[in-house]
Amino acid sequence: VERRFIGIGLLGVGGIGGGVAAVLAEKAAALAEHVGCPLELRCALVRDRARSRPGVPDDRLTTDPEAVLADPAVDIVVEVLGGEEPARTYIERALAAGKHVVTANKEVIAKFGPGLLARARERQVGLLFEASVGGGIPLIAPFRRELAANDLLTIEAIINGTTNYILTEMDRTGASFGDALAQAQALGYAEPDPTNDVEGIDAAYKLAILATLGFHSPVHPDQVYREGITRLSERDFRYAGELGYAIKLLAIAKQDAEAIEARVHPALVAQDLPIAKVDGVFNAVQVDGDLVGRLLFFGRGAGPRPTTSAILADVLDLASAVRRGQAVNHVLRLDRPKPVRSMAEVQTRFYLRLSVADRPGVFAQIAQVFAEHQISIASVIQKESDESAQTAEIVIMTHRAREASVQAALGALAGLPAVVEVGNFVRVESQ
Amino acid sequence: VERRFIGIGLLGVGGIGGGVAAVLAEKAAALAEHVGCPLELRCALVRDRARSRPGVPDDRLTTDPEAVLADPAVDIVVEVLGGEEPARTYIERALAAGKHVVTANKEVIAKFGPGLLARARERQVGLLFEASVGGGIPLIAPFRRELAANDLLTIEAIINGTTNYILTEMDRTGASFGDALAQAQALGYAEPDPTNDVEGIDAAYKLAILATLGFHSPVHPDQVYREGITRLSERDFRYAGELGYAIKLLAIAKQDAEAIEARVHPALVAQDLPIAKVDGVFNAVQVDGDLVGRLLFFGRGAGPRPTTSAILADVLDLASAVRRGQAVNHVLRLDRPKPVRSMAEVQTRFYLRLSVADRPGVFAQIAQVFAEHQISIASVIQKESDESAQTAEIVIMTHRAREASVQAALGALAGLPAVVEVGNFVRVESQ
Numbered sequence: 120v121e122r123r124f125i126g127i128g129l130l131g132v133g134g135i136g137g138g139v140a141a142v143l144a145e146k147a148a149a150l151a152e153h154v155g156c157p158l159e160l161r162c163a164l165v166r167d168r169a170r171s172r173p174g175v176p177d178d179r180l181t182t183d184p185e186a187v188l189a190d191p192a193v194d195i196v197v198e199v200l201g202g203e204e205p206a207r208t209y210i211e212r213a214l215a216a217g218k219h220v221v222t223a224n225k226e227v228i229a230k231f232g233p234g235l236l237a238r239a240r241e242r243q244v245g246l247l248f249e250a251s252v253g254g255g256i257p258l259i260a261p262f263r264r265e266l267a268a269n270d271l272l273t274i275e276a277i278i279n280g281t282t283n284y285i286l287t288e289m290d291r292t293g294a295s296f297g298d299a300l301a302q303a304q305a306l307g308y309a310e311p312d313p314t315n316d317v318e319g320i321d322a323a324y325k326l327a328i329l330a331t332l333g334f335h336s337p338v339h340p341d342q343v344y345r346e347g348i349t350r351l352s353e354r355d356f357r358y359a360g361e362l363g364y365a366i367k368l369l370a371i372a373k374q375d376a377e378a379i380e381a382r383v384h385p386a387l388v389a390q391d392l393p394i395a396k397v398d399g400v401f402n403a404v405q406v407d408g409d410l411v412g413r414l415l416f417f418g419r420g421a422g423p424r425p426t427t428s429a430i431l432a433d434v435l436d437l438a439s440a441v442r443r444g445q446a447v448n449h450v451l452r453l454d455r456p457k458p459v460r461s462m463a464e465v466q467t468r469f470y471l472r473l474s475v476a477d478r479p480g481v482f483a484q485i486a487q488v489f490a491e492h493q494i495s496i497a498s499v500i501q502k503e504s505d506e507s508a509q510t511a512e513i514v515i516m517t518h519r520a521r522e523a524s525v526q527a528a529l530g531a532l533a534g535l536p537a538v539v540e541v542g543n544f545v546r547v548e549s550q
Numbered sequence: 551v552e553r554r555f556i557g558i559g560l561l562g563v564g565g566i567g568g569g570v571a572a573v574l575a576e577k578a579a580a581l582a583e584h585v586g587c588p589l590e591l592r593c594a595l596v597r598d599r600a601r602s603r604p605g606v607p608d609d610r611l612t613t614d615p616e617a618v619l620a621d622p623a624v625d626i627v628v629e630v631l632g633g634e635e636p637a638r639t640y641i642e643r644a645l646a647a648g649k650h651v652v653t654a655n656k657e658v659i660a661k662f663g664p665g666l667l668a669r670a671r672e673r674q675v676g677l678l679f680e681a682s683v684g685g686g687i688p689l690i691a692p693f694r695r696e697l698a699a700n701d702l703l704t705i706e707a708i709i710n711g712t713t714n715y716i717l718t719e720m721d722r723t724g725a726s727f728g729d730a731l732a733q734a735q736a737l738g739y740a741e742p743d744p745t746n747d748v749e750g751i752d753a754a755y756k757l758a759i760l761a762t763l764g765f766h767s768p769v770h771p772d773q774v775y776r777e778g779i780t781r782l783s784e785r786d787f788r789y790a791g792e793l794g795y796a797i798k799l800l801a802i803a804k805q806d807a808e809a810i811e812a813r814v815h816p817a818l819v820a821q822d823l824p825i826a827k828v829d830g831v832f833n834a835v836q837v838d839g840d841l842v843g844r845l846l847f848f849g850r851g852a853g854p855r856p857t858t859s860a861i862l863a864d865v866l867d868l869a870s871a872v873r874r875g876q877a878v879n880h881v882l883r884l885d886r887p888k889p890v891r892s893m894a895e896v897q898t899r900f901y902l903r904l905s906v907a908d909r910p911g912v913f914a915q916i917a918q919v920f921a922e923h924q925i926s927i928a929s930v931i932q933k934e935s936d937e938s939a940q941t942a943e944i945v946i947m948t949h950r951a952r953e954a955s956v957q958a959a960l961g962a963l964a965g966l967p968a969v970v971e972v973g974n975f976v977r978v979e980s981q
């Protein structure tokens with residue numbers, strides 16, 4: 120049968136959902152041309168029906184999720200509520216009702232993606248989530264399709280625009296973390312409660328999704344080691360800059376023959392690497408594949424219009440299949456399951472800032488601690504002395520060492536009478 | 551019916567074809583897992599059957615194209631001969647025989663893509679060409695799918711690794727064009743006959759493909775204005791560097807409400823722009839979309855393994871559809887046809903290097919020529935004087951001006967008695 124339209128049901132009409140509704144209206148003709156028949160926004164779930172939404176006729180607003188999920192005229196459900204519940208339940212019910220689903224929900228996909236995708240496959244519907252990582256940057260589809268012949272070795276990404284904005288400001292202006300955060304909040308780049316961003320939770324969800332797709336092995340966000348940016352100080356940026364490094368919140372996933380490594384933490388990155396130059400709210404994902412070599416994808420990782428670009432790409436894909444009566448049969452390959460390596464076993468170089476008593480023999484004691492923990496020092500630089508307090512600040516760069524050894528050494532250093540304070544410890548990524 | 555295998559026919563077993571054959575053998579298990587049944591290399595067209603090819607059993611080699619095109623066990627023909635003929639004819643015959651085709655052939659796709667894609671659609675087979683632009687960088691699929699909801703405004707790309715290598719070497723070492731070319735040839739980055747690369751022909755093919763896909767309007771390579779890199783001198787790099795610019799061979803396509811602009815030429819690019827930092831054999835494609843904003847795709851644009859990555863992505867896509875018995879129905883949207891603007895109407899800023907008589911009044915004469923042609927000068931810098939010849943070299947940067955006016959002004963300048971030589975003229979791209 121010829122389709123008169125493809126019906127869209129929208130779950131959530133906030134910033135992103137409002138953007139989707141607006142663009143569906145604004146670009147109705149071009150989208151219809153692409154699909155071969157119009158896309159029609161049948162209904163949109165909101166909390167408050169009284170408020171009108173640009174792009175959505177008032178009679179299409181509903182506060183009842185069943186009105187969207189049970190409407191037989193809805194072919195594709197677009198979920199942009201965010202957060203785990205009720206989004207996850209709605210997605211499950213939509214799939215169970217035989218509807219295609221497009222979601223921007225990184226939390227639900229990171230935590231429940233494999234199960235939901237299996238459910239979608241059983242029901243022969245699509246569950247697409249291009250918008251869940253990197254906003255409008257094409258990532259999910261390239262990971263699933265264009266890179267399919269590769270064994271991916273490394274994923275190294277800046278995938279949280281809020282923290283990248285804060286770190287760029289700290290670097291550029293010498294602002295403290297608190298001041299840069301306040302500025303990001305004033306500009307709307309950071310939420311009133313910034314925990315999800317500044318503690319790396321958001322980045323860990325996204326990394327879990329990319330690693331799962333890229334390595335064909337389930338990586339749950341709980342398996343991603345996570346450290347936020349709150350402990351970074353102006354001095355770390357100054358010293359890193361002097362040493363030729365930028366500081367970025369990196370999401371890193373690697374695999375070797377035995378295991379997968381997945382971690383989100385601040386890292387020193389050599390200033391001449393492309394990823395070190397990704398500033399402000401921009402995102403970048405760098406991938407190394409055995410065939411393709413190094414690729415970098417760069418763009419705006421958030422915002423209503425970039426996110427709508429990704430959501431509508433998925434919608435157009437599914438709508439075209441619906442119109443042609445084609446089966447949708449996306450396979451999530453999880454045929455290379457591997458354990459995720461514990462952080463204690465991960466090896467990195469690192470930067471360490473220490474405040475020490477400014478007297479003879481202190482270097483020797485510190486060097487002794489490193490030697491006892493099998494950590495090789497690459498350089499030690501005395502940065503600043505506070506004569507009144509008779510203390511000096513020293514910065515140590517090491518060669519690669521096991522995280523467990525490093526943590527033990529940090530403990531031992533903190534126990535030395537000559538060490539006034541372990542100022543900060545930041546891993547160094549060198550590729 | 552359950553498929554025992556998906557049959558592949560290979561047209562060409564040179565650098566790229568050899569890479570495809572090798573990876574088909576090397577990754578047979580993983581590729582079979584992806585598709586759900588093995589990919590089998592049924593036959594490979596070569597010129598010389600006597601030479602053996604790693605990854606291809608000798609009894610699968612043939613010198614008869616019909617052996618590939620008429621073999622009913624071949625589902626997917628992979629064309630990696632390059633050049634217009636006989637590649638184009640073979641692709642047409644493969645499509646006519648109801649076979650899917652994967653090609654890396656930018657020349658054939660740029661010149662005949664719309665017709666061939668229409669043919670493929672009639673026969674309900676796929677014609678995929680991810681490898682035709684940017685080697686292993688995902689571009690064609692993102693342009694067709696992930697960016698589908700966008701109106702693209704600008705495409706700005708470094709899509710020829712040979713010329714980017716040469717320009718990077720000229721910039722870095724102060725080498726002449728000839729020396730840098732010889733070095734590129736010695737390293738295998740440039741062909742013995744480098745015309746296709748250094749004259750921008752290869753880049754024009756690729757730009758025509760991207761512009762056609764991105765703007766939904768047919769852009770033929772003959773409509774791409776084209777200027778190579780052979781006239782650039784060491785001095786242009788030095789002066790550009792002093793002014794804060796890099797020199798790149800850019801492929802640029804833009805559209806506005808009336809027309810499309812498509813051109814390949816050397817350009818000054820501000821050093822702090824990401825595209826100015828793309829060095830050596832790397833490629834980068836920057837896209838501005840109305841929803842997504844600015845995106846950048848970066849990676850290796852050539853070489854057997856990156857190209858194989860793209861070819862196999864297409865093969866896997868088609869093979870999965872064949873195995874599932876799914877129809878392949880790729881649509882090339884050409885529903886926004888627009889004229890391509892003549893180069894005379896294009897506006898850019900430009901850099902001009904002139905050798906002039908070193909005497910009073912010369913600046914005034916030059917400024918008069920610019921004024922007569924409605925070109926506004928942004929800055930004039932006297933660079934070097936040759937006292938013995940009583941000449942000086944001056945560099946002029948202008949504001950935006952129509953190409954026709956610029957060319958007329960260049961003619962008038964060349965006719966001034968005080969102008970010894972119009973050294974070089976390079977457009978400036980500012981985004």
